Amino acid sequence: MGRCRGGLFGVALLATTIGFAARAQPRQVNGVLGGSVLLSPLLPRNKTVKEIEWSFSAGAGATIQVAEFGPGGFKRPDPKDRFKERLEMFNATALKIRALERGDSGVYGARIKLHPALVEDQSFNLSVYEPLPEPGIRSWLLSKSPAWCHLLLECHLPSRTGGTVAWMRGWGEPGGVRVRALCGGVLQVGVQPGSPNTTLTCRAWRALEERRRSIHLASVCWNGGDGVRPGRWTVVAAGMLLAAYAARLEFPKVPPWHRPQ
Secondary structure (H helix, E strand, C coil), X not given: CHHHHHHHHHHHHHHHHHHHHHHHCCEEEEEXXXXXXXXXXXXXXXXXXXXXXXXXXXXXXXXXXXXEEECCXXXXXXXXXXXXXXXXXXXXXXXXXXXXXXXXXXXXXXXXXXXXXXXXXEEEEEEEECCCCCCEEEEEEEEECXXXXXXXXXXXXCCCCCCEEEEECCCCCXXXXXXXXXXXXXXXXXXXXXXXXXXXXXXXXXXXXXXXXXXXXXXXXXXXXXXXXXCCCHHHHHHHHHHHHHCCCCCXXXXXXXXXX
16 A cells, blocks of 8 residues: 555656646647637646736747736736737636737747735747648659559648648549558559549648648549649659669558548
8 A cells, every 4th residue: 555655646746747847848839820829828726816927029039028917907018019909818817819920929928926925937839830821742654554554643831831741542442543652742653544533632731720632643644634743853753663663563552541531
């Protein structure tokens, strides 16, 4: 029983330490240009908040006080600062920022004063991104015969977008289509003429945003839909294909996919 109590005490101490560490480190919050975010402090149980002072700093710039929550309600020390009418008191403790701008990225501090005489500091690191664009799809026609059409596909987002991409397929096995994931958002694809369900979809997501774009493989292979797009990947694509042929590799079965949500 003594060991059990000692173990429980250790777990409780670890949980408390993790809780303090989590509050000491800025919590990451992501926002979209023109949208809104909510900064909500973590409050200790059974404690009453007297007031909260909100501050903002960007990079090496000065820290400014932007809002106060207290017995007198919501106050703005300088209503003419960069936020103007875009800040509001969402509830007794949470700060809402509307119509986000690029310059809103930075660290927001919350100095929380609790009854009777406790003070706790928490902070939020806000990153404001451009709206997530539709992912781009590049296609290269590597070879074509009456039996098979071989393609290289790349799904991508512009640099510094901060999103993630992955290829998806519909429900069921895409008959007559063989796919091999090479690296990142690059696929090596084989398609047979007349195959049903030859559509592949690229999914891009970031935080609460998601965009999708599809490509029709049959159109690229036989109808000239998306066509051949030469570029910086052309030499890489050729090298990958030649390496596969040299090793006499076959297209494996479809690897794990992201299914539509």
